[in-house]
Amino acid sequence: MLALPFLLLLFAILETCISFAAQQVMANAVDDISRQIRTGQLKGDDLKTDTKVRDFICGRLEVMVASNCPGLVIDLRHADTFDELAEFKMPLKGTNRLDREIDDSLADFDPGKNTQKNRLRVLYPWPIMTNLMQKSLSTLKDNKILLLATAIWQNEPFNE
Numbered sequence: 001m002l003a004l005p006f007l008l009l010l011f012a013i014l015e016t017c018i019s020f021a022a023q024q025v026m027a028n029a030v031d032d033i034s035r036q037i038r039t040g041q042l043k044g045d046d047l048k049t050d051t052k053v054r055d056f057i058c059g060r061l062e063v064m065v066a067s068n069c070p071g072l073v074i075d076l077r078h079a080d081t082f083d084e085l086a087e088f089k090m091p092l093k094g095t096n097r098l099d100r101e102i103d104d105s106l107a108d109f110d111p112g113k114n115t116q117k118n119r120l121r122v123l124y125p126w127p128i129m130t131n132l133m134q135k136s137l138s139t140l141k142d143n144k145i146l147l148l149a150t151a152i153w154q155n156e157p158f159n160e
Helices: 003-038 051-061 082-087 131-137
Strands: 073-079 117-127 144-154
Touching: 003 051, 003 117, 003 131, 003 144, 051 073, 051 117, 073 082, 082 117
Parallel strands: none
Antiparallel strands: 073 117, 117 144
């Protein structure tokens, strides 16, 4: 009689711990790549497309996710003020967890130049592995958890 509640609790703890670890790995990768953009280590040709940023973040996440990070969405934007950055919508569609999904058509890749303000959002649909926990833990359609990491900064006055 105690085996079922014990196993449910054990699987809930494992699912939560693994998804939290993935979230932290992604947040650290976002912090590192945003620092490189902020200080001007990445600029110009490195930031014409999201390839360099995607490769960096994927390189960190590939320990925990499939190769090439399927479903990873990068949303990098710049604005003149931090208030303008806050007005950009989250790249999600749907109203509740049964139909909410990441909408990469709402994401953009437009890094700012020196002294401009930027916001980087990285989203990843994390699959829930335990069938018993899918309905209670999922935040996205298809029984997935939304992993989200955000960094907001003002670029330093580096040379273009």
